[in-house]
Amino acid sequence: MLLGVNIDHIATLREARKINDPNPLDAVSICKLAGADQITIHLREDRRHIHDIDAKAIIKQSALPVNLECSINEDIIDIVCSLKPYRVTLVPENRDEVTTEGGLDLENHFDKINKTIEKLKENDIEVSLFIDPSHKAIELSNMLETDFVELHTGTYANIYAMLYSNLRNTQHSIKELELSKEELKSMLDKSLEDIKASSNFASNLGIKVAAGHGLNYQNVKNICEIKDIIELNIGQSIIARSVFTGLKSAIKEMKSLINE
Numbered sequence: 001m002l003l004g005v006n007i008d009h010i011a012t013l014r015e016a017r018k019i020n021d022p023n024p025l026d027a028v029s030i031c032k033l034a035g036a037d038q039i040t041i042h043l044r045e046d047r048r049h050i051h052d053i054d055a056k057a058i059i060k061q062s063a064l065p066v067n068l069e070c071s072i073n074e075d076i077i078d079i080v081c082s083l084k085p086y087r088v089t090l091v092p093e094n095r096d097e098v099t100t101e102g103g104l105d106l107e108n109h110f111d112k113i114n115k116t117i118e119k120l121k122e123n124d125i126e127v128s129l130f131i132d133p134s135h136k137a138i139e140l141s142n143m144l145e146t147d148f149v150e151l152h153t154g155t156y157a158n159i160y161a162m163l164y165s166n167l168r169n170t171q172h173s174i175k176e177l178e179l180s181k182e183e184l185k186s187m188l189d190k191s192l193e194d195i196k197a198s199s200n201f202a203s204n205l206g207i208k209v210a211a212g213h214g215l216n217y218q219n220v221k222n223i224c225e226i227k228d229i230i231e232l233n234i235g236q237s238i239i240a241r242s243v244f245t246g247l248k249s250a251i252k253e254m255k256s257l258i259n260e
C-alpha cells in the first residue's frame with residue numbers, strides 16, 4: 001500500500017501567524033526519509049493554507065511525486081498546468097467548508113470535468129478524481145477516462161469516530177450521526193461495503209484506486225485490508241500525531257537553549 005502524506009496542515013499552522021514558519025517544503029524530505037511514497041497538497045481557490053509559491057517550490061524540489069488536489073476552476077487549472085505536478089486530483093470545493101466534504105458531482109459537471117481532464121492530459125499530467133464510493137461515480141469516472149480515482153472515506157471515518165471514539169460527547173459531535181450503536185454499526189458495515197465494491201469495480205475497469213479523507217491510526221486498518229486500493233492519502237491525523245510525538249524534544253531543546 002502506497003502512502004501519500006498530505007502536508008497542507010503544516011501550511012495551516014504557518015498561516016495562523018502569517019509568517020514563514022513552518023514551511024511545508026521542509027516537510028518533504030522528512031516525509032521521504034520516513035518512507036512516504038508521495039506528497040499531497042491542495043491548492044485551494046481561497047489559498048487558505050498552500051500558496052502558489054509553496055506548490056511551485058514543492059513541485060520543483062520534491063524527490064517524491066507530487067499529487068496536487070484542486071478544483072476545476074479554470075484559473076486554478078491554468079496555474080496547475082504551468083506547475084506540472086506528477087498527478088492532479090480534482091476535488092469539489094466550497095468556500096465555507098472546513099475540509100473537502102464529499103466527492104465530485106460528476107453527473108452535473110460532466111462536460112467541464114471532461115474538458116479539464118483533456119487539458120491536464122495534454123499537459124502530460126496524470127489525473128485522479130475524488131469521488132464518493134458509488135457504482136454510478138465509477139461508471140462516470142470510466143466514461144471520463146481518468147487514470148485514478150480516489151474514494152472519499154470521510155463518511156466511513158465519521159461513522160467510525162461516532163461509534164468507537166468519544167466524539168459524540170464533545171462539542172464536535174456529528175448531529176446527524178447521533179444514532180444508536182446498532183444503527184451506526186450497520187451504517188459502518190454499509191460504508192465499508194460501498195468502498196470495497198467501488199474499488200473492485202474500478203480496478204476491474206483498469207482504473208487505479210486510491211482512498212482518503214479522515215483516515216487515522218484507529219480506522220485505517222479496515223481500509224488497508226481492501227486489496228483493490230493501492231494508495232492512501234492521509235494528512236490531518238499524521239500532522240496531529242507529529243505534534244505530540246515531537247513535543248517532548250521541542251520543549252527539551254528550548255529548555256536547554258534558555259538555560260545555556
Ligand code: PXP
Pocket residue numbers: 006008042069089091099100130150211212213214215233234235236237
Ligand atoms: N484526499 C483528499 C482528496 C483530500 O481532499 C484530503 C483533505 O485535504 C485528504 C485526502 C486528506 O484528508 P485528511 O487530512 O483528513 O487525512
